[in-house]
Each structure stands twice: as C-alpha cells, then as structure tokens.
Amino acid sequence: MADPLNPTPRTHQHGDFAREETRLAHRNHGVLLELLRHDLTPVGAHYLLTHFDVPWVPDAADWRLDIGGLVERPGSVSLAELQSRPYAEEIVTLECAGNGRALIEPRWQSQPWHDEAVGTAAWGGTLLAPLLEERGLGDGVVDVVFEGSDRGIDGGVEHAFARSLTLDQIRESGVLLAWSMNGHPLLPQHGFPLRVIVPGWFGMASVKWLSRITLIDTPFDGYQQRKTYVYRQDAADEGVPVRGLKVRALMVPPGIPDWYSRTRVALPEAQRLFGRAWSGHGVPIERVEVSADGEWHDATLAAPVGRFAWRAWHWDWQATPGPHELMCRATDANGRTQPIEPVWDTAGFGNNACQRVSVWVRDTAADT
Amino acid sequence: MADPLNPTPRTHQHGDFAREETRLAHRNHGVLLELLRHDLTPVGAHYLLTHFDVPWVPDAADWRLDIGGLVERPGSVSLAELQSRPYAEEIVTLECAGNGRALIEPRWQSQPWHDEAVGTAAWGGTLLAPLLEERGLGDGVVDVVFEGSDRGIDGGVEHAFARSLTLDQIRESGVLLAWSMNGHPLLPQHGFPLRVIVPGWFGMASVKWLSRITLIDTPFDGYQQRKTYVYRQDAADEGVPVRGLKVRALMVPPGIPDWYSRTRVALPEAQRLFGRAWSGHGVPIERVEVSADGEWHDATLAAPVGRFAWRAWHWDWQATPGPHELMCRATDANGRTQPIEPVWDTAGFGNNACQRVSVWVRDTAADT
Numbered sequence: 001m002a003d004p005l006n007p008t009p010r011t012h013q014h015g016d017f018a019r020e021e022t023r024l025a026h027r028n029h030g031v032l033l034e035l036l037r038h039d040l041t042p043v044g045a046h047y048l049l050t051h052f053d054v055p056w057v058p059d060a061a062d063w064r065l066d067i068g069g070l071v072e073r074p075g076s077v078s079l080a081e082l083q084s085r086p087y088a089e090e091i092v093t094l095e096c097a098g099n100g101r102a103l104i105e106p107r108w109q110s111q112p113w114h115d116e117a118v119g120t121a122a123w124g125g126t127l128l129a130p131l132l133e134e135r136g137l138g139d140g141v142v143d144v145v146f147e148g149s150d151r152g153i154d155g156g157v158e159h160a161f162a163r164s165l166t167l168d169q170i171r172e173s174g175v176l177l178a179w180s181m182n183g184h185p186l187l188p189q190h191g192f193p194l195r196v197i198v199p200g201w202f203g204m205a206s207v208k209w210l211s212r213i214t215l216i217d218t219p220f221d222g223y224q225q226r227k228t229y230v231y232r233q234d235a236a237d238e239g240v241p242v243r244g245l246k247v248r249a250l251m252v253p254p255g256i257p258d259w260y261s262r263t264r265v266a267l268p269e270a271q272r273l274f275g276r277a278w279s280g281h282g283v284p285i286e287r288v289e290v291s292a293d294g295e296w297h298d299a300t301l302a303a304p305v306g307r308f309a310w311r312a313w314h315w316d317w318q319a320t321p322g323p324h325e326l327m328c329r330a331t332d333a334n335g336r337t338q339p340i341e342p343v344w345d346t347a348g349f350g351n352n353a354c355q356r357v358s359v360w361v362r363d364t365a366a367d368t
Numbered sequence: 369m370a371d372p373l374n375p376t377p378r379t380h381q382h383g384d385f386a387r388e389e390t391r392l393a394h395r396n397h398g399v400l401l402e403l404l405r406h407d408l409t410p411v412g413a414h415y416l417l418t419h420f421d422v423p424w425v426p427d428a429a430d431w432r433l434d435i436g437g438l439v440e441r442p443g444s445v446s447l448a449e450l451q452s453r454p455y456a457e458e459i460v461t462l463e464c465a466g467n468g469r470a471l472i473e474p475r476w477q478s479q480p481w482h483d484e485a486v487g488t489a490a491w492g493g494t495l496l497a498p499l500l501e502e503r504g505l506g507d508g509v510v511d512v513v514f515e516g517s518d519r520g521i522d523g524g525v526e527h528a529f530a531r532s533l534t535l536d537q538i539r540e541s542g543v544l545l546a547w548s549m550n551g552h553p554l555l556p557q558h559g560f561p562l563r564v565i566v567p568g569w570f571g572m573a574s575v576k577w578l579s580r581i582t583l584i585d586t587p588f589d590g591y592q593q594r595k596t597y598v599y600r601q602d603a604a605d606e607g608v609p610v611r612g613l614k615v616r617a618l619m620v621p622p623g624i625p626d627w628y629s630r631t632r633v634a635l636p637e638a639q640r641l642f643g644r645a646w647s648g649h650g651v652p653i654e655r656v657e658v659s660a661d662g663e664w665h666d667a668t669l670a671a672p673v674g675r676f677a678w679r680a681w682h683w684d685w686q687a688t689p690g691p692h693e694l695m696c697r698a699t700d701a702n703g704r705t706q707p708i709e710p711v712w713d714t715a716g717f718g719n720n721a722c723q724r725v726s727v728w729v730r731d732t733a734a735d736t
Binding site: 001002003004005007010015016017018019020021022023024025026027028029030032034035037038042043044045046048050051052053054056102109110112113114116151152153154158187188189190253256257258259260261262263265323325358360362 | 369370371372373375378383384385386387388389390391392393394395396397398400402403405406410411412413414416418419420421422424470477478480481482484519520521522526555556557558621624625626627628629630631633691693726728730
C-alpha cells in the first residue's frame with residue numbers, strides 16, 4: 001500500500017484500464033443513454049461524481065450553512081431559514097468536465113468517462129446573489145468560496161472539496177442554493193441537504209453538501225480550483241480554468257444491445273434517431289447534424305425546455321443491412337461546433353468529440 | 369465491428385480491464401460503501417444491473433401484465449387492477465450474483481464488480497402466489513416464467529430477459545409483484561412500472577419491467593436460466609443453478625479516501641467500524657468478525673430490520689500509525705461463513721470472499 005499523502009504521481013495510460021479506473025467507474029455512474037428520452041433524467045440515473053465520500057447527514061435539522069469573510073453580517077443559517085426565502089427553480093443540464101476522458105489517447109488516469117456523464121434535473125432552492133447582498137458585501141471581494149463537507153486527499157493534499165466563483169459569475173449564471181431535485185429533497189449522493197447549482201457550467205462548480213460560503217479578497221487557490229479543472233497542454237502549462245459546458249449532442253442508441261460489447265443490432269427499416277444537445281452558459285443550440293456512415297444530415301430540433309437545459313432532436317434513418325457507424329454533432333448560437341476527433345487535454349477535460357454508435361443491421365426481421 | 373449475432377466467445381482476463389468492462393462499470397453502478405450506513409439504501413444508490421436497455425414506458429396506464437400458459441383463466445391485468453389487491457411490503461437486501469467477479473483471478477469478461485453490487489429497499493406490491501392460485505392452476509405446472517420487456521443479445525442469442533421459479537419457490541420466498549421502492553413508484557431503471565422481487569435470492573431472479581408470466585409443464589430453458597447464472601468449474605460443467613444470496617459482510621471504509629486509489633487515511637485514534645451483513649433465503653446472520661492485520665475479533669450485532677434484510681454491526685478499532693488491512697467476515701445460522709480468498713467459478717458468480725480495506729493511519733492529527 002502506498003501512502004496517499006506521498007503518492008506516486010499518476011500518469012497517462014494506453015489501452016486497457018487499471019483496476020483503480022474501473023473501481024471509479026463503478027463508484028460513479030453515468031446516465032444510461034436510453035434514458036435521454038426523459039426531459040428530466042429520472043432521479044438516481046443522473047450522472048454522479050463524488051470525489052470523496054458522501055457525508056453522513058442523518059438529520060437536516062442539525063445542519064447549518066456558515067456565511068463569513070467579507071460580509072458585514074456573517075453568521076450561519078438553517079435549512080428552514082433558507083427555505084423561507086423566495087423559491088426559485090431552474091431546469092439545468094449538468095455534465096462532468098471529464099466526460100469523454102477515456103476516448104482521449106493516451107488518457108489521464110482518473111474517472112474514465114466515455115460519453116455518459118450528463119443529466120438534466122429541475123433544481124429547486126433560492127437565488128444566492130440576493131442572499132449575499134442582504135448580508136452586506138464588504139469591500140474588495142474577489143472570490144466567493146463554496147466548501148462542501150466532503151473531505152479527502154488528491155495529489156497528496158488533504159482538503160475539503162471547495163470551488164469559487166466571482167460575484168459577477170454568481171449573478172450572471174443565476175446561481176442557486178438548491179435543496180430539491182425534480183421536486184424531491186436532494187438524495188444523499190446528490191448533496192443533501194444543500195448544494196450549489198451553477199447553471200451553464202460543468203458540474204465541478206456545483207458544490208455538493210455545502211457547509212460554508214466565504215467571501216475573500218484574493219483569488220481562491222484551493223486544490224480543486226487551481227490544481228485540477230484547468231485545461232492544460234502539458235503539466236507545465238499554466239492553463240485555462242474549466243468553466244462552461246462545451247457544445248455537445250448525444251443520441252439514444254437505436255435497436256437493441258449486445259450485453260457485453262453494447263454493439264447495437266437493428267432491423268433493416270426506418271429508425272427514428274432521438275437525442276439531446278446542449279451548450280454552456282445558456283447559449284442556445286442552433287443545429288444538430290447526424291452522420292450515417294460519414295454523410296451528414298440536419299436533424300429536427302424540438303422546442304427548448306429551459307435556457308440552461310438540453311434540447312431534444314430527431315432524425316429518421318433508413319437502415320440498410322450490414323455494419324454502420326452513426327455520429328451526431330451540435331452547433332450553438334455562437335457558432336461553436338463539435339470536433340470529429342478528440343482534442344488533446346492533458347487531464348482529459350472538455351472532450352466533446354462526436355459520439356460514435358456502432359449498429360449492426362440485420363438482413364431480415366428477427367426470427368426469435 | 370463484430371456481428372453480435374456471431375460473436376467471438378468471451379474469455380478470461382488477467383490484470384487490466386478491457387474497455388468493454390469499464391463501459392459496463394459506468395453503465396451499471398454499485399452502492400457507495402459509505403451509504404451502507406442507511407438501513408434503506410437511498411433510492412438511486414441501490415446497485416443496478418441492466419442487461420439490455422431500460423424500456424421506455426411513458427405512461428403506466430398503457431401497460432398490462434399478461435398471465436398465461438397452464439392457468440384456467442389466462443388474461444391480462446392493468447397496474448390499477450394489481451394495486452387494488454392486498455398490499456404487501458418487505459425490506460429486502462438484493463445483491464448481484466456477479467458481485468466480487470473482478471477479484472477472481474483470472475476473471476470472466478463481464479460486469480467487473482468488486483464488492484459494491486448490493487442494496488436494501490422496502491419493496492411494495494402484492495404477493496404473487498395467491499394471484500396465480502385465483503387464476504386456477506393447471507395440471508403439471510413445472511415452472512413459472514417471468515419475462516421482462518427488455519430485449520437484447522447475449523452469447524449470440526437474441527432474447528427478452530426471462531427467468532423462472534417453481535410454485536414452491538414462489539410460496540416459500542414470498543415473491544412479490546412490486547410497484548414501489550422505499551414508498552415511491554419504481555424508477556425507470558429499477559423496473560417501472562412493475563417488477564418481480566424474490567426475497568433471499570440473488571438479483572437476477574427479480575425480473576424488472578415484467579410483461580408476461582407463463583406457467584409451463586417443462587423446466588424453463590431460457591438463456592438467462594440455463595446458459596448463465598449457473599455455478600460452473602469450467603465451460604463443460606453442467607453446473608449448479610445460482611439461487612440464494614451467499615453469506616457476506618461489508619464495512620463502511622473508515623477515515624477519508626484518496627480520490628484515485630480509494631486508499632483510506634485515518635487518524636491514530638479509536639475508530640468505530642460499521643457495516644452490514646446478510647445471507648440467503650432468510651437465514652439469519654449469527655456472527656460478524658473483524659480482522660485488523662490478521663487478528664479476528666467479534667463485532668456487535670444490531671437487531672435485524674427484516675427477515676430478508678441485512679443486519680448492522682460495529683466494532684471499535686484502536687488505530688495505530690502505519691498501513692493496515694481490515695477485513696470482515698459473516699457467519700449465518702446454518703454455519704456458513706465467508707472464505708478469506710475467492711473460490712473459483714468460471715463466470716465469476718458467488719464470490720463472497722472477505723472484503724479487504726487498506727487504511728493508512730497518520731502519525732498525528734491532520735495539519736490542514
């Protein structure tokens with residue numbers, strides 16, 4: 001056993017997956033792609049990434065949120081006090097910044113997401129900006145730090161999971177302190193009793209099990225803000241912070257699956273392909289294209305279900321016998337589109353390369 | 369792409385994990401071990417194994433269960449009709465028969481569970497045996513076949529997921545047709561709108577998305593009954609069907625985790641170790657032992673929460689600085705106990721070897 005406080009640095013990996021990667025894949029889960037049919041991902045099927053352990057909170061009545069630092073009236077609030085404030089609800093698509101990591105070659109040793117780290121929920125709570133303003137903002141606030149009660153070690157550094165946003169980012173994104181998901185209290189694994197929701201950003205910003213908010217006059221330099229969740233070409237690169245979701249489309253794989261390979265088997269008939277598409281910071285999706293064997297076609301977009309939520313699309317494919325590869329590609333209102341091949345990032349962040357779905361179309365109808 | 373209907377046979381694997389195994393690990397998920405603290409696993413954190421796709425059932429009002437074969441009054445029933453029958457609820461621990469597969473060397477290429485494929489829920493529905501009896505049992509019933517609406521391919525064979533039980537097994541286990549989980553309608557991924565719950569058996573018996581019950585006069589020879597879920601020493605072995613849960617204990621890993629390795633870091637002080645233990649067919653747990661570095665100690669058992677549910681236990685460990693290995697071992701009222709090392713099974717079923725938890729105890733309290 002290696003001492004986690006003096007770890008061997010992780011490296012990049014080719015080919016097969018280490019036991020640690022596979023254990024993480026079991027611990028954290030993605031959405032089942034066929035559940036993309038639901039406007040709101042069924043509770044429990046939403047993607048889930050927990051860096052450390054889910055904290056044990058047997059009674060929310062014992063829980064308090066501390067608000068401190070550069071505010072005129074610091075103090076703590078109970079969940080009941082927060083719930084007496086104006087209620088706000090937003091349908092938000094969240095995605096892990098590491099989604100697609102396992103498709104970058106070589107890949108960084110971490111959570112080996114393929115394309116399943118996404119979900120959409122109606123998050124209910126109260127807006128954060130007015131709550132902070134009512135407390136009296138001090139002078140020179142640079143960052144607002146959100147600390148969860150989940151604690152652990154990464155890269156040899158013990159810390160509670162913590163992230164920061166600026167006051168402008170909080171106002172522009174409509175950041176929520178959320179206590180409900182699809183109309184139910186948060187599940188323990190999704191942040192019970194209270195979490196942050198940052199619409200339009202990758203999931204790392206939406207701190208779960210929120211225990212403390214601190215306003216500070218210097219840029220926050222916590223582990224999860226500076227050491228990771230940064231786009232870097234190599235380890236020496238100062239990098240660019242990971243923030244908004246990247247434009248992406250996913251489809252529900254057609255036909256039926258093979259248990260082990262997940263290759264799809266379909267009949268030689270018309271198939272309505274269905275999927276979802278989204279982008280970051282509330283930028284609308286303007287176009288989705290589908291490729292069958294390399295030829296691109298425009299899909300039909302459904303009406304948006306929310307500014308920060310994914311948009312449904314469909315396209316009718318006339319399946320012919322034999323093997324096929326399907327892809328989909330979204331473009332947003334800022335003209336950003338998905339690459340066909342993964343774009344290099346040393347820790348595997350932000351890989352929004354087009355999903356590829358292998359389908360074997362049978363010659364005739366099933367005989368069983 | 370290989371044709372799933374003419375597949376290359378799967379094999380055993382040493383060392384690192386294939387991409388297919390890691391994708392399955394993301395798709396299907398285990399319980400987070402720290403959530404073993406909950407008597408009832410929080411909905412959505414219960415282990416989940418879906419062989420094929422979760423069926424799309426937008427409206428339960430359109431759904432019907434067909435009952436046919438050797439009954440005097442075959443026919444179909446709606447969910448509302450089932451829900452007008454006497455209500456029954458049972459707290460049941462379910463576990464995947466492949467739990468522990470990834471710890472057998474070499475391992476079968478399939479869902480690479482380590483030890484997390486378990487969960488406990490209060491399942492609500494109606495007892496199956498009286499429902500069948502009211503329909504009038506025909507002569508010579510050998511098996512009752514349960515077919516789900518999930519369809520796919522395994523081993524080159526297209527089929528709907530289906531399993532069977534005898535009438536005696538249905539009566540003895542108190543088999544339920546269940547429409548609720550912890551007081552809520554079933555989630556899509558847990559079998560909405562209706563599933564079978566077979567208390568005391570491994571999870572494969574509890575068919576999800578139940579669409580048809582057929583009483584037949586021959587032993588059922590479906591793929592999921594005969595080709596898999598059979599204990600075999602090698603491929604030529606006729607084998608023994610997988611049925612009841614095997615005796616097993618799991619602990620909540622103490623201390624805090626390292627993100628990637630999941631090695632635990634704890635302080636040099638008393639640690640209350642907490643866990644759960646269960647066995648099959650309603651056989652009570654009589655003893656749990658904990659080993660710290662090879663020396664075994666009796667844990668304290670809590671009162672059972674149900675005949676078919678896991679039982680809580682705890683033991684106080686005085687942690688001293690340095691690396692440690694913790695294990696736990698359960699024994700049931702039939703005298704069955706867990707092996708220290710995995711017992712060979714060719715497809716990796718029923719590995720109830722003792723859980724091992726690596727803990728690095730610090731010299732002093734954390735300095736951060």
